[in-house]
Amino acid sequence: MSTEQDRLRALAAEQGAALGALLAERGADYDIHPLSYAQRRLWVLTELHPRTAAYNVPYAFRVVGPLDVSALERALQGLTRRHESLRTVYFATDGEPWQAVLPELAPAFRIDDHPEVVGADERQSFAADRAAEEAVLPFDLYTGPLLRMRVIRFDPDDAVLLFTMHHIVCDGWSMQVFFGDLESGYRAELGTGPAVSDLPATRYVDFARWQRDWLTSEVSDELASYWTEQLAGAPSVIELPADRPRPALPQMRGGIKRFTWPAGLADRITDFAQREQTTPFAVLLAGFAVLLHRYTGQDDIVVGAPVANRTRMATEDVVGFFVNMLPMRCRIMPATTFRQLVRQVAETVLTAQVHQELPFEILVDRLRRNSDAAHHPLFQVVCALHDEQLEQLRLPGLSVQWIPSHSETAKFDLSLSFSRGPHSLRGWLEYDSALFDEESMAAALGHLQRLLEATTADPDSPVATVPLLSAEEERQLLYGCNDTALAVPDDRLAYELIEERADLQPDAIAVSCGATRLTYRQLDEAANRLAHHLSARGLGPERIVGILLDRSVDLAVCTLAIWKSGAAYLPLDPANPQDRLQFIVKDARVELVLTRTDLADRLPDGVTTLCLDTTPGLDAGPSGRPPRTTGPANLAYVIYTSGSTGRPKGVMIPHRGLRNLVNAISAVLAPTRGDRILQFASFAFDASVYDLTLCLTSGAELVFAPREQLQPGPDLVETLRRNAITMVLLPPTAAALMDPTDVPGVRTLVLGGEACPPELVGSWSAGRALFNAYGPTEASVITTMTRLFRTEHRISIGCPLPNYDVYVLDEWMQPTPVGVPGELYIGGIGLARGYLQRPGLTAERFVPDPFSGKPGARLYRTGDIVRYRADAQLEFVRRADGQVKIRGLRIELGEIQVVLSQLAGVRTSLVATRECGPADVRLVAYLVPEQGAASDPVTLRRALREVLPEYMIPAHFVVVDGIPQTPNGKVDYAALARIDLAVPEETATTPPDTDLERGIAEIWQEVLGVRRVGRHDNFFDLGGNSLLITKVRARLEQRLRTRLTTLTLFRHPTVHDLAANLSAVGPTDGAVTGGTAGADRSALRAEGRRALAERSRRRRTGTDGE
Structure with missing residues (x-):
């Protein structure tokens, strides 16, 4: 008995007894051997998913002619005697896998007669269904056999052959050997050919042993050094634009999309490869890398490629699992031409093949890239090229036609395979169906085909600008989704619509705050008196008047008065730090601030104020409406938002954008005079403009409440209930802290200001109208909107409102395909003029519109990464820069970092977000202190509160020795996310x-x-x-x-x-x-x-x- 057989005694009692019985039943002589490295990985994956068919290798053929089934079965049995892999089973002891080569193990052979199936179409459909069934039946590595053959016979001259093997015993090359030996064996059984030759010179188990011994030599160290250097700094994950979130563990469900490309394209690829003195595979891999680059925006792409790994002639006629996976790294710079990329890829492929013998499993261990269970290590996409002649079955006297079959599983996110003939190129894209839809994959293949057609025709153009979209796709994305033109019925401004309401319903309540209430007549007359006073002071069009007041009905009075005077208003939040208030007032060159005496001292010296509580004569002025002095192009308001330079920036909105907002939102939400709308947002944010104008132009009641009554949770619930609020705009984080059943009176809820979690939709959509709204301050509050229903799984931000254009563009301002992220650009009449006193920033963010054809048309670059869904709705993905929204408040992370870096004892800092639970996103500051300096969170917070508003103060301060970086010098956000946010011991x-x-x-x-x-x-x-x-x-x-x-x-x-x-x-x-x-x-x-x-x-x- 061999030493390996002795290991059988070390098996666990139950497993050992069962295996012993199995071996005794099948013969007394057997060998036990270690697994090859590739087999070990497959063993582990199969143990994780014991009933998976992901590693099945199915083949199906239609056979027309007099098939001798008995001869075919004998030939198949001869193959199992010739090739040990086909009579091998697998087991483990103490977690270590082994393979046992049995002296006899008949393949699973089955014949099914179906004469009742007649007609060519019926038989073709029946065969495809049976092939699909067979492909998904799992194998048992422990009991075997790992080869099945099923014959479906319609009549003596019409049959279907279904072969299925487990990948642990074969690979693509093996199928060439297998089908060749099966043909020879069949001929021999028919008596028309010689007997099959002797056993192969090399046994697969000998290869596995040699591989283990060889990897202890210096050669393996040299190979490992090559790969370590080649992959230094390479990304571990490719961020593919999936249709669904990635599950925590691979589901291994797969789909397949087959394609055949025109002969002309196949010939151009071959000709181009010959001119570049490379292979068609290098051209195809380069094209695939460009597609991935355009889909992900990543300039460093790693694609897996299988190699036969049969570098020794003795292995060429062996059936076994030799194939090795090699990571092919492709670096794509913006100016890279396709010719340059093909040459780079050709060199990469050539050197990779020279170093192909290092097992993939060893490479993964050396690079320590095997800790992420959700992703395949090193790469998640694969590209392969097969010769269509290699895997064809030929049987004498018979017509054999291949039938496509698939195991409905996927081993990778994407696996692109080509099969090349003399003048043809067909292939299939296997994809993880837990991530991708079939429609997305069909579109991707179309984009790849157009990309290769363009690049082989003009290989010296930069790959970044090669067209992917068909003319119809581009037309739909640019114009079909932007068919939003809607005429504004007249040139009245928003405040004039409110005046109309005062005429229609003068005694209805317009605004309230606690016990204080104003009717529409009282509101209009109070605003008129104040407007006359402002006009008497010389205020009018293009002049800016500040409002510094606590939440009260006075906010509405002052806003309308400023508009009636022709001026624009600038809201100032009393809760903001004095330093911030003073900067805004000075930067905006405010000529007058409406305030109260208890707040006036927060303003800078020299600013003219009008204190509503002490200025005499404000209630005695004329109550008639002043004449209109402004038009749609005049400035309506200025709102300051967070700025990346460390200082906020003022956004200037003209009246035309405000009027368009009122028309568009009123048409969607249809508020009525019976509604009560809560003014929730801070008056310094643009959502307050939405609350005020939507409410008062529709005849509803606008309800103000003190700040402490608006705290999300019980306080807000009580406020909504006590005031009988029917309609409200809230950030999702505020809605998440309430039970919808506690506020049954809220019939319309609009969520906005930040990404909406899917779980909110199910709870809030029942029994009320639920909307998701999106829009930057630079585009008049709301740009896109959608109704959300209980069935929503992926939350959309909707479609553009009337008179808005939205484009999803790459960095070259080309439209991205459906499903592919790009930056959102907004056009239309709702755009801001730009940034106050910031012409350079205005020119950077507001760019010429190349699509509208209108003179002077502009687009606003939002910095938001979005994508189109197949239903033409937009989906928010992430920010492109350091700007985030938390609890509906826009925050430039760079602004916080600038302030932090100016504090004593801080050498450098980085501010990021951390998701600490559902609807709980927090700011985290990572600090590198100066040598010997102590960074006390308490002191840091106090210092920041002197400059920044409370919502911009990080929730956590983490002291680090240095900001972690990836090997290519970028911030390693994954490493930051792993840092514990626990309180330091000394606190x-x-x-x-x-x-x-x-x-x-x-x-x-x-x-x-x-x-x-x-x-x-x-x-x-x-x-x-x-x-x-x-x-x-x-x-x-x-x-x-x-x-x-x-x-x-x-x-x-x-x-x-x-x-x-x-x-x-x-x-x-x-x-x-x-x-x-x-x-x-x-x-x-x-x-x-x-x-x-x-x-x-x-x-x-x-x-x-x-």
Whole structure:
């Protein structure tokens, strides 16, 4: 007995006994051998997916003529005796896989007679169905056999042959050997040919042993060094534009799309390859790399390519799994021509083949690229070229025709295979159907064909500008999706529509804030009096008037008054830092600010103010409407948004964009005079323009509320209910913190300001109209919109509103194919003039429109990466730059970084976002301190709050030795995402002291995602914000038998202070402690629910004491 046979004794008892019985049944003599490296990887993958058919190798043939089935079966049995791989089974002991070569193992052979199937079409369909069934039947590596043959016989002269093998025993070259030997064996069985020759000179198991021994030599080190150098800095993942999110683990479901290209294209590819003294494969691989580059925007592409790996003649006639996968790296610069790329790829392919013997599995281990379960290591796309003569079956006296078959699985994201004949080129694209739709793959193949037609015709053009789209595709993307022209009925401005409402319904309530209410007549007359006062001061068209007021009906009065005077308004948020307010007022060259005496001192010296609460005579002026002095082209408002230079920038919107917004949104949402619309957004953001104009031009009531009543969660719910709000625009993060059943009166909810999570759609779309809106400030608030329904899985941002044009373009301003991301460009009458006092930035972001044909037409570059869906709706993908939106607020990460870098002790910084849970995206600052400097998060936050508004303060500060980079010098965001956001040890110096403190600290740890919380730690300094504090409050109310308000948590932001306050309020029946038993926790939660109900009752009856 061999040494390998001794290893059988080491098998686990159950497996060993079963294998022993199997071997005893099939013969006393057998060999046990180690697996080759390729087999080991396939073994592991099969163990992970034991019932998968992904590694089946199916073939189907239609055979016409007198087939001798018995002779064919004997020939097949002869093949199993000749080729050991076909009578091998596989097992493992202590996790180590082995292969046992059996002396006899008959292939699974089956004959099915179906004379009832008649007619050529019926038989063809029946054969295709049976081939598909057979292809997906899995193998059992442990029991074998790993070769099946099924004969479907319609009549003696018409049959279908179905062959299926497992990939662990064969490869593409093996099929050439297999079919050749089957033909020879069949001839011999018929007596028309010689007997099959002796066994191959080399056994596959000998190759596996040789490979293991050889890899201990210096040659393998040289190969590894080549590949390590070749792949240094190469990306591990290609970001393909998938139709669905990638699952955490591969599903291995696959589809296939077959194609045949014109003979003329096949000949041009061959001729071009000959002129460049390379192979057609190099040309095809270069074309595929260009397509991937254009689809992903990546300039460094790695594509897998199979090589036979039969560098020794002794292996050429062996059936076995020799094939090796080689990573082909293609670097594509913007100016690279196709000829240059083909030469680069040809060199890459040539040197890769010279170094092909290093097993892929060893390379993966050497490069440590095997830790991501969701992606195939090193590459996720494959390109292969086969000679169509290699895998053809020929049987004497018979006509044999290949039938396409597929296992409905996929081993890679994309696997592109070509089969080349003398003057033909056909192929198939196998794709992961968990990621891609068939329509997307068909389009991709069309783009590849057009790309190769163009590049082989003109190989010296840059690949970045080679056309991918057909004329019809381009027409549809540029013009079909932008058929939005809608005439504006007249030239009245938005404020004049509000005046019309005052005439139609003078006694209806227009605006309210708590007990303060103004009818449409009162609003109009108050605005008229103030407008006359402003005009008397010389204010008029193109002059800018600031508004610095808390939330109240005065905001509406002042806005309308400024418009009536002909001037434009600039909203200023009192909650912003004084430094920011002063910069905006100076930068905008504001001539007058409408404010109140308690806010005026926040403005810079020398600014003229008009204090509404102290200026005499404001209520005594004429109440008639002043004459109109402005037109659609005049400035309506200026809103400052976050700027990448460290300072905000002012966006100038003319009246025509505002009027178009009113017309477009009113047509979609159809508000009526019975609606009550909440003014939720900060007055300094453009969503407030939407709230005011949509509401007051439709005759509805605009409801203002104090800031503290708009905190997402219970406070906002109470505000919506108390004010009977029917329509509201909210950021998704605010909606995510509410239960839709708590606000049944909200019949229309518009989500906007940030990406909408799919889970919100299911909960909020029932029983109300749910919309998703998108638009930058530079395009008058909202540009695209869509209605969302419960069935939505991929959230769309909709189609363009009337009189807007939207284009999805690459960096060369060419339209990208459907499904392929590109930058969103917006055109139309809603565009801003540009940026106040920033002509250079205006020219950079507002560019000439090459598509409209209108003189002077412009496009705004949004910096948002989007893509078109097949239904012509747009889908948001990501930002192209450092700008993000959190809780609906636009933030330039660069602005925060500039400020951080100016702080003492900070050498460099980087600000990024981190998704910490559903609808919970936070800002994280990564800091590299100066030598010897301490970067205390508390001090940093205090310093930032002097300059930046609260929503721009990072939730977490992480000190790092350096900003991690990828090998090619880019920021390694994946490495940043792996850094723990836990609080540094020194910030949690004093542990909580009481059960109540420990319970509060535990809740903070859960909500903030930190490891330790000290009794004197500040909630906000640990990364808390107004949204997270509502989570804390909810959990405290669930566990405490007392009522809490958000204000209490704001006033007592440390564990110690909050616990002291709660203790002072009165004893509770149950303290929040981390060790409460399950039954006790349930009781506490029940009590918490009762407390919330009581709190809601008190608020409704006005008896809530706090």
